[in-house]
Amino acid sequence: MLERLFPRLQKNIDPMLMIFISSTLVVGLFTLYSASGRNIILVLNQLFYIGLGFILLWVTAGIHPKYYEKFALPIYIIGLLLLVGVMFFGQSSHGAKRWLNLGLFKMQPSEIMRIAVPIAMAWYLSKRENKRHAIDYVIASLFFILPVILIINQPDLGTGLLIAASGFYILFLAGLNWKFIVGGIVGLFSLTPIIWTHLHDYQKNRLLILLDSSQDPLGSGYHTIQSSIAMGSGGLIGKGWLNGTQGQLDFLPEQTTDFIFAVFSEEFGLLGNLLLLGLFAFIIGRSLVIASQAKNTFTRLLAANIGLTFFTYIFINIAMVSGIMPVVGVPLPLISFGGTSMTIILISFGILMSVHSHKELVGSS
């Protein structure tokens, strides 16, 4: 029974990717234990979501990519409706309306959109593969622009920007003409003043603080200063696991979630950072290899997008923690505490593995 089950279980799993992901998760759990002040309950909670995530990874890896293609639009539309629902019936916490209470459970529709948007765009652009006109890129853009506007309005700048980034990746990889790319960038810059006026005060503040964090050492700049101190004082080899004073004495904000990297960095130093960055690089690299081996446009775009989104999370989070980007609420994938984020990431790796394991079977329909 077991001999028969095991090959079945691992049939669609990419072993290399799995090893890197698991190693990163182990690093994450140790870091979380330290960052939470040795809160084993929190670690077990995270472990539960990792378990759930692995099951979902296994399930999604087993689903043939054609089904993702088939259900791309319906999932996207449901997600969009839920987002609109948040606008009217959402629950507020910390001044932001992000949650929707569906009776049985609470959910963040923006998390669904993180997967639904790239799938829908990949679906649309691959469908128009051979007859694409400029207007197709505009339509594809609307797929991410609409939800991004809704999400930024919640307000959730971090998730909004990430979904926008993932939309850009798809457009770019799908072959968007350079003229449009340059035009788009120029256009974005000229829109900056308008966007600025629509930002919330705290968002403006964060951007301003980045320019000079010392201006307001106990206000908004506090996060950046404290995380820089944590990282810098870690030095080459770090202060040792459970010995980071910045983290242990609560100087770091959000130290189990958005700022967990500072805890890690303080305790394991530059060498630890390079090791973790290496693990991330392998995961990203493996994703891009899978994308380049994919057999059709849809899977190609989807796989590449998963790798790139993963990179974007990592980059934004680390850049924010080490003080080269403004503070936006973005978790460090596979490390930060948070059930939703963990399961969504593992699901996306499941989809990636599905693309990889079904590459020979995909027809060029």
Next chain:
Amino acid sequence: MSYSKNSQNIYKSRYLFKQRLAIITALISVAFLAIIGRFFYLQIFKYDFYKDLSENNRIVVIPNVPNRGLILDRNGIIMADNYFVYSLEITPSKVANLNKTINNLKPIVELSASDLKQFRKILKESSSLDSIPIKTRLSETESARFAANKLRFEGVEIRSRLFRRYPKGAFASHLVGHINRINEEDKEAIKKLGWQQNYKGTDSIGKLGIEKYYEAKLHGITGFQKVEIDANGNSVRILNSTPSIEGDTITLSIDSNLQEIAENAFNKYRGALVALNPKNGEVLAFVSRPNFDPNQFVGGIDVDEWKLLNESLDKPMLNRAINGLYPPGSTIKPFVALAALENDIRKPPFNIKDPGFFTLPNSGHTYKDWKPYGHGIVDMVMAITISCDTFFYGLGIELGINKLSEFLSRFGFGEATHIDMFGENAGLLPSPEWKQKRFKQPWYLGETVITSIGQGYMLVTPMQLAQAVATIANGGLTIQPRLIQSIKNSQTGKIETFKNKIIRELHFKPENLALVKEGMMNVTQPGGTAASIGAGAVYKMAAKTGTAQVVEMKRNQKYNPNRMNERHRDHALFIAYAPAEDPTIAIAIIVENGGHGGSTAGPIARKLMDYHLLKKIALSKEDNKAAPLESEHHD
């Protein structure tokens, strides 16, 4: 659509995809390199910097501010001590909206306009991380009310602070001095002295009087507590701690009873008094009137109150005992007499027949005696006793200004007494050189004439005058005057006392000194200028009265105190020592605009002597009877 075209399309789109993926991979590599660069910057290049920051983040050093040392009088009566008060304090950096917070506080604690003004003033001078008192001396109900509402006020706390207290109020304020909040100037001074470490956490410093002069002794030694804190500033544990050592206790040489009698005796008059023990230099009473309440200054004085004190015509902040400059008037005569005797200009039984004026040889200029038709036959002793101006006019001319000036300088006139108090004035002892330098004019003989009776350029402080009297009383031995008797080291309990420091030994011929002393003794006897002051005393008091002109009279104008502006009336002076045979107290008194020395300044001296020698507290009514104004005349 042909198969080949389709496959060509597929090939083309895959090629395009790989090209784009390559570009993105390059960008990702750049992004990773940027991050790694940042790691190197933070963790290698700036490692030391951030390591220090992290240490400081974690460990705060909290100073344990020492209790300030006590100031006691010679009998152990407390002149300055400390007490705990609860004050409501705001840390601006922890408060989102300061104005709103203050407004919300108003119904809970009573905040007066001056509280708020004081708060704003300190706020301007402090860092936003400091805890700034908005209301000191909280009442119990106010504390309770705030405690109940505490959660509404982040960054606002009740703290107990040690406050300086001067239980005697305005009494002896110029002597004891006061403390006040440390300002920029003080910070500079602290830095120069290298006291920064010891002044961490200290917010006040001695500004005046004993409080200032003995700051180093009174402050004590600050202890420190190294505490590991979390991000909210809550201490997690104490790493190590050294206790503070309280300031030393200073015992003044002042007898506060004597001081009180003296202060009360001044009544509404302005002026100063210094009483010392001629044998050891201990100052027994140190008065400058009017005075101020030093308690006003503790924790910072209100701007309006300060303006009132500072701009008052009465100059309550002027320490007249060491800074007030007055012409010595006739109180200089015993010293001038001794100068003539020591220089062999006069020798008993030399006498003159006083016509009531003196004519300067070769000029015909006349100088009037205070007594219109003169005193008749006057010898040296008599000249002092009745304060005969004419006798001294001639004596001065024969002695000459140079010898006179030199002799007076031996008593310390024209130089600071170096009493243990800052800001002492050196007074002015005129000489021809001084005049040439100051006015570019030669010295005139007429100026010698008036200098001989203590008018003209010469200026003394009450402190100098007291020291000079003490020197005569002590037979020509000048002991360094001082305000304190002992310092008790709070750490070892050892009491440091001071040896008498002889600063000058003036070897006067005993017969000369005896002559002057006899003249001074007779001053308080029937026929003397202060006969009423000595009336009924069981001990013998030697004294000299004096009057110093505030405005110059026209030659033919008659002095009439009742027709003059009160502030233009003469200053009254009085010097004395007792018991005459073996003096234990020497006094110099100046009563501003008090008129004649015997009438206003003299009774004060009598009260002091009575208390000091007989422990008798004279009732003011009886005293007034004993010194009827009419019986006195000008000197």
